[in-house]
Every structure is written in C-alpha cells, then in structure tokens.
Amino acid sequence: MSEISLFSGDDAEFEPLANRVRPRNLSEFVGQPQLVGPGKVLRELIENDHIPSMIFWGPPGVGKTTLAAIIAQQTQAKFVNLSAVTSSIKDIRQVMKEAEDNRQFGEKTILFIDEIHRFNKAQQDAFFPYVEKGSIILIGATTENPSFEINSALLSRTKVFVLQALDSDDILQLLKNALQDPRGYGQQQIEIDEASLQIIANFANGDARVGLNSLEMAVLNGQRDGDKITITKEDLKQFLGKKSLLYDKKGEEHYNLISALHKSMRNSDPDAAVYWLARMLESGEDPLYVARRLVRFSSEDIGLADSRALELAVATYQACHFIGMPECSVNLTQLVIYLSLAPKSNAAYSAYDAAKKDAQDTQAELVPLQIRNAPTKLMKELHYGEDYQYAHDSKDKITNMQTMPDNLVGHEYYHPTDQGSEARVAQRLEQIKKWHRENG
Numbered sequence: 001m002s003e004i005s006l007f008s009g010d011d012a013e014f015e016p017l018a019n020r021v022r023p024r025n026l027s028e029f030v031g032q033p034q035l036v037g038p039g040k041v042l043r044e045l046i047e048n049d050h051i052p053s054m055i056f057w058g059p060p061g062v063g064k065t066t067l068a069a070i071i072a073q074q075t076q077a078k079f080v081n082l083s084a085v086t087s088s089i090k091d092i093r094q095v096m097k098e099a100e101d102n103r104q105f106g107e108k109t110i111l112f113i114d115e116i117h118r119f120n121k122a123q124q125d126a127f128f129p130y131v132e133k134g135s136i137i138l139i140g141a142t143t144e145n146p147s148f149e150i151n152s153a154l155l156s157r158t159k160v161f162v163l164q165a166l167d168s169d170d171i172l173q174l175l176k177n178a179l180q181d182p183r184g185y186g187q188q189q190i191e192i193d194e195a196s197l198q199i200i201a202n203f204a205n206g207d208a209r210v211g212l213n214s215l216e217m218a219v220l221n222g223q224r225d226g227d228k229i230t231i232t233k234e235d236l237k238q239f240l241g242k243k244s245l246l247y248d249k250k251g252e253e254h255y256n257l258i259s260a261l262h263k264s265m266r267n268s269d270p271d272a273a274v275y276w277l278a279r280m281l282e283s284g285e286d287p288l289y290v291a292r293r294l295v296r297f298s299s300e301d302i303g304l305a306d307s308r309a310l311e312l313a314v315a316t317y318q319a320c321h322f323i324g325m326p327e328c329s330v331n332l333t334q335l336v337i338y339l340s341l342a343p344k345s346n347a348a349y350s351a352y353d354a355a356k357k358d359a360q361d362t363q364a365e366l367v368p369l370q371i372r373n374a375p376t377k378l379m380k381e382l383h384y385g386e387d388y389q390y391a392h393d394s395k396d397k398i399t400n401m402q403t404m405p406d407n408l409v410g411h412e413y414y415h416p417t418d419q420g421s422e423a424r425v426a427q428r429l430e431q432i433k434k435w436h437r438e439n440g
Helices: 041-047 064-074 089-104 121-125 128-132 168-180 194-204 208-220 233-239 252-266 270-282 287-306 308-323 329-341 347-361 377-381 422-439
Strands: 054-057 078-083 109-114 137-142 159-162 189-192 223-225 228-231
Touching: 041 064, 054 064, 064 078, 064 109, 064 137, 078 089, 089 109, 089 128, 168 194, 168 208, 194 208, 194 233, 208 228, 208 233, 252 270, 252 287, 252 329, 270 287, 270 329, 287 308, 287 329, 287 347, 287 422, 308 329
Parallel strands: 054 137, 054 159, 078 109, 109 137, 189 228
Antiparallel strands: 223 228
8 A cells, every 4th residue: 555656756767668757747648638638527627626536447558547646646635546456455444444534634535546447346345435425535447347347336426537549649749758758768869760659659559658668678779879879660670579459358348349340240341340350360369259259140140141151150160170270360251251241131130039039928838739749659649749730741841730829829030131042031931921821
C-alpha cells in the first residue's frame, strides 16, 4: 500500500522511459479527446476536483494510470494507490479504516485500484459499503469489460469512462515529446528521422507504453558518435519483431473478433472476413475453434441455400486437424471466402428457434401412436405403430398420416427463402403442401 508511489520515484534515472515522461497534467496528456478535450466531462471533473467514483476501461497503454496520476497531483483529497495484483485483504481493511477515520474529520480519500478486475467478487464487496456511504471515492482501472468483471452493485455506483486505443499520430506525438522532455531525452543529442518515428508509432499498435519502450530500446541500440546517438531504420529492424496483437482467448476481444468474422461473412464481405480471420490466427487463436465456428455458420447463415457449405466446413475442420497452423490458414481462408460469397439463408436456424419455443412453451404431448416404434408384443397390443403409413408404399412417397402432436397441428417452422439452392427446396415444399391440400 502506498500514496502516489506508483507515479513518482527517487531513482528517476533508473525508471523506464514511459514512467519518466508520464504526463503530469492535462495539458501534457495525449489522446482521449472524447473525455479530456476542452469542455469534456472528465476534464471538467478533474480540473474542478469534483471526482466521483469511476472506472477507467480500455486496452493497455492508453492513459488509465496516467489519468489517475494527474488526479493524484490535482486533488485536495488524500490519494491512496492499491494494486489488485499485490494488495492483500489486510491492506484493503487498513485503507478502509483510515478512510473512515478521515471521513469523520471531513477529509476525502480517493482510492485508485490498478487492474481492479483481478480482485474477485468477494474482495470487491469489501469496498461497496465505503463507496455507498462516501468514505472513499473509488477509481478503478481495468482492461476487461466492467459488465463482466465488476460487481453490479459496485458498478451501479461508479461512472465508467471508456478509453480508446491511441492512433499512430498520438503515439508519434508522445515519442516527439519524450525526445524533447528533459525527463526523457531532451538533454541528449538524439538523431532519428520522422519515418523511423512513424515505424515505431505503427509498431506500438495503439499502446503508448510499447511505443516509448521501443524508443528507449532504439536509443540504447543506436549508433554513438561522442554525445550524439543516431537511430536508423536498419537499427529498428534489429529489435522491432512481430507486432503483438491485443487478444485474449477467453476475454472480450476473443468474442469481438469472432463476431466480426461471423458478421462480415453474413454480410458477404470476403475481404473483411479474411482480415478478421488473419487477426485471430496471428494472435494465436486455435484454428480448430475458428473451424468449429465456421461449421456452425454454414448451417446458421447458409443452410439449404448452398448445402455444400456444411460439407466444405466439415472438410476444412478435418484439414485443420490434420495439418495445424500455419499451413491450415489457407484452408480456413478458402472456406471463409466461400462462405462469404455463398447465398445466405437463416431458414434452418429460424425453424429450430421457432420449434424450440413451442417445445418449451407448450404442453409436451405424447408422440402420436401411429409413429411410435413397436419392437415388443406388449407395445403392439397397446396400439403402438397402429395405422402407420409407410411413405415408400405410396405412389408420391407422401401420406396424409398425422406426424405432429395434436396441439401443434398446423404449426409451420421452416420457411425457405428464394436464395441459391433453397429456391428449389421452396418449390418442393410447396408441392408437398399442395398434395396435402388435395389429399387431406
């Protein structure tokens, strides 16, 4: 437990560059104009020291901790920092006790919790009564969706501010600031051209910390000539490896990306679909997971409009199982393109959904006797299978035997579209319906 210790240190020269040049006020802060631009709500709250309990939610390196540091410098309240990674229940109880004591003397306590999602629900419950009665003003920072990771009672008493990934221009500005800031490299002679800075900014992928760490690595590995350090594109190639894509196989980004892939295919956009596929695979997603989702898509969104879609999806799953990554990426790409361009129908999906509703909401009537199986003498004596009509014995291979439960006679679930092969299916279904009207 500490007070503002996360944001300043006595051994500043040994701190990482990202910590040394952390913005100290809103005029130095880069990015998030929707929150801290002139006249925006968060800026007004900070500048007027009217800080409510709130959650900063956003990807890594976008300013969540920096905003907490700025609040710590500007508020008249006591500012306490806890990390959900290192703090114990004992630390929490001590902070709550001190905050309650301070409240008795009219002093506010702002409690900042980094990575608040790492506290379990029981630990989060410990804060609730103190937030409720105003003993503490809680500021939490999280990379995870608060809807899933923060107690609903606690969440309802906080304001959630969503921080977006920085764009490359933001990162570029931060890199230039670090080169000019005396806390960074402002007192050193660093020579690096705009194009090289842009390479670092693009590599950062919206994460300021990655960008500043990369600049620091570039300076350490630059070419030295006395007091002058020169950084070239060739120098950058030595340590800028493969870009790390933000992804969590069990978190929200996992579901965001599979949703993007699914909806791009549904919208018949093969280019977008292939891009989202690449994002998932290059982030380390299991190709078999993607293949399973494509098998589902082939029936949910295509169905009988192109019955080959399911066959190809199953074949692709088998191909992925046989050869794995990276070779199976082309199998998945082929299927994604095929599914994107295939005619679309959700008639099979809708049919099951409607039938499921009837199965759940209506009385579960017994299977009609005429279509029950009768493997034993007793079952035959109980009229199981009696009056069964064998369709193959009829000229048209159709009979007028009732196969629907009495309470659902007349209910229709499958409504074929006119897309692709399903147009022929619709014609066949209409022929069957016409036969029943004429022979009913």
